[in-house]
Amino acid sequence: MSATVAAPASVERGESPARRALRRFLRHRIAVFGLAVIVVFVATALLAPWIAPYDPLQTSWTAIRRAPSAAHWFGTDENGRDVLSRVIWGARASLMAGVVSVLAAVAIGVPFGLLAGFAGGWADAVLSRIADAMLSVPFLILAIALAAFLGPALENAMLAIAITFSPVFVRLARGMALDAKSTDWVEAARALGNPAWRIAVRHVLPNIVPPLLVQSTLAIAEAIIAEAALSFLGLGQQPPAPSWGSMLNSAQRFLENAPWLAVFPGAAIFLVVLAFNLVGDGLRDALDPRAERR
Numbered sequence: 001m002s003a004t005v006a007a008p009a010s011v012e013r014g015e016s017p018a019r020r021a022l023r024r025f026l027r028h029r030i031a032v033f034g035l036a037v038i039v040v041f042v043a044t045a046l047l048a049p050w051i052a053p054y055d056p057l058q059t060s061w062t063a064i065r066r067a068p069s070a071a072h073w074f075g076t077d078e079n080g081r082d083v084l085s086r087v088i089w090g091a092r093a094s095l096m097a098g099v100v101s102v103l104a105a106v107a108i109g110v111p112f113g114l115l116a117g118f119a120g121g122w123a124d125a126v127l128s129r130i131a132d133a134m135l136s137v138p139f140l141i142l143a144i145a146l147a148a149f150l151g152p153a154l155e156n157a158m159l160a161i162a163i164t165f166s167p168v169f170v171r172l173a174r175g176m177a178l179d180a181k182s183t184d185w186v187e188a189a190r191a192l193g194n195p196a197w198r199i200a201v202r203h204v205l206p207n208i209v210p211p212l213l214v215q216s217t218l219a220i221a222e223a224i225i226a227e228a229a230l231s232f233l234g235l236g237q238q239p240p241a242p243s244w245g246s247m248l249n250s251a252q253r254f255l256e257n258a259p260w261l262a263v264f265p266g267a268a269i270f271l272v273v274l275a276f277n278l279v280g281d282g283l284r285d286a287l288d289p290r291a292e293r294r
Contacts, residue, residue, distance in 0.1 A: 021210075021286045021287050022286070024285065024286040025282050025283065025285075025286035028281075028282040028285060028286065030278050030281075030282065031278050031279050031281060031282020031283070031285075031286075032282070033275075033278065034274070034275040034276070034277070034278030034279040034282065035275070035278075035279050035282075037271055037272070037274075037275035038272070038275045038276065038279060041091055041095060041268075041271075041272050041275070042095060044088055044091050045088075045091040045092045045095050045096075048088045048089050048091070048092060051088060052082075052084070052085040052088045052089060053073075053082060053084060053085055054072075054081075054082035054084075054085040055085065056081060056082070056085040056086045056088075056089040056090075056242045057081065057240050057241075057242075058081060058082075059079045059080050059081055060076070060079075060080030060081070061080055062080065063076045063080040064076065064077075064078060064079065064080045065077065065078055065254060065257065065258045065261075066080075067258075067260065068260055072084065074087060074260060074264045075258070075260040075261070075264075077247075077250065077251075077258075077261055078250060078253075078254060078258075078261075079240075083247075083260065083261065083264055083265075084264070085242075086242035086247060086265075087242075087244070087247070087264050087265055087268055089242040090237075090242040090243050090244045090247060090265065090268070091244075091268065091272075093154060093227070093231075093236075093237045093241070093242070093243045093244075094224050094227055094228065094243065094244050094245075094268075094269070094272065095224070095272070096154075096158075097154065097157060097158050097161065097223060097224065097226075097227035097236070098220040098221070098223040098224040098227065098276075099220060100158050100162075101158040101159075101161035101162040101165065101223045101226075101227075102162070102165060102216050102219045102220050102223050103216075104158070104159070104162035105161075105162045105163075105164075105165035105166045105168070105169055105219065106169050106212065106216060108162065108163070108166040108169070109165070109166040109167065109168065109169025109170040109172070109173060110169050110170075110172075110173045110205075110208070110212070111173075112127055112166075112170050112173075113127075113169060113170040113171065113172060113173025113174040113175075113176075113177065114173050114174070114177050114200045114204065114205070115127065116128055116170065116173075116174045116177070117173065117174040117175070117176070117177020117178045117180075117181065117200075118177050118181065118197075118199070118200050118204075124174070127170065127174075128170075128171075128174065130167075131167035131170045131171055131174075132167075134164070134166075134167040135167045135168070135171075139164055139165075139222070139226070140226060140229055142164045143157075143160050143161055143164045143226050143229075143230065144160075144229075144230065144233065144235065146159075146160035146163055146164065147160040147230050147235040147236070148235060152234055152235045152236070152238060153236075153238065154227075154231075154236055154237045154238070154241075154243075156235075157226075157227055157230045157231070157235060157236040157237075158227070160230070161223050161226050161227065161230075164226075165219055165222075165223065168215065168219065169212070169215065172208070172211060172212065172215055173208060173212075176204060176207065176208045176211070177200065177204055180203070180204045180207065185203065186199055186203060186204070189202075189203055210287040211287075213283060213287070214280055214283045214284045214287060217276055217279050217280035217283055218276070218277060218280035220276050221272075221273045221274075221276035221277050221280070224269065224272060224273055224276070225269070225273055227243075227245060228243075228244050228245035228248070228269050229245060230245065231243040231244070231245025231246040231249070232245040232246065232248050232249045233249075234246075234249070244265040244266075244268055244269050245265075245269075247261070247262075247265040248262055248265055248266060251265070
């Protein structure tokens with residue numbers, strides 16, 4: 001008597017892969033909590049002009065380093081500026097740096113990775129060695145060196161982070177391309193006369209989206225930390241424009257007398273980075289094709 005294997009219930013009822021992934025993600029309560037925190041930070045950054053109680057650049061020499069109170073919930077800094085308003089406006093710089101730099105890294109790394117995987121030969125050797133050489137240098141060290149070379153500015157910091165992150169996506173795309181080259185459906189597409197670029201764009205690229213989405217989410221968290229580090233060193237957002245990293249740089253001189261200057265921007269960095277990592281872990285579990293077998 002032949003044994004039969006029961007198909008997953010989601011497959012039996014014709015559920016799409018995207019809907020299955022969404023259902024698994026929503027069951028991941030910690031990841032949903034992380035997503036809620038990200039939504040709050042994004043909404044705060046977008047609505048900063050309307051929800052910030054004060055102008056983040058407005059100084060007041062009569063309210064220097066005031067402790068948190070009803071008038072200033074997060075206190076004031078060494079120039080009498082409202083810390084809450086600066087934290088709210090600083091979310092724009094940090095989130096923009098995280099998202100834009102990772103998108104740029106994807107735009108740089110994925111095409112080169114697909115080229116290396118499909119072309120092979122000297123192209124693969126050169127691109128792989130360049131990626132390995134960049135990955136051999138600690139991430140922050142390379143980002144600091146590039147930002148220092150480009151000059152202190154938020155745009156240059158984002159470019160430095162993007163270049164530093166691109167080898168990660170080169171290796172990811174290359175690995176997926178090498179795996180796909182040996183599959184039957186790629187061989188069939190090649191037999192039908194499709195050029196390599198068409199196979200890469202039409203067949204391989206859609207299959208790389210799930211791991212790319214997970215890697216990008218986790219990379220945003222690292223990019224936010226990198227932007228804060230560069231701003232802390234004076235290589236990112238330039239004062240008096242608010243940035244969580246530059247706020248921590250200014251706060252280090254007043255840790256004993258005004259600890260709130262470091263607590264609130266530091267807590268903001270901690271929460272948003274934790275949230276992106278939680279969402280990344282949830283996406284990894286939700287997009288895992290083996291999840292239905294568990």
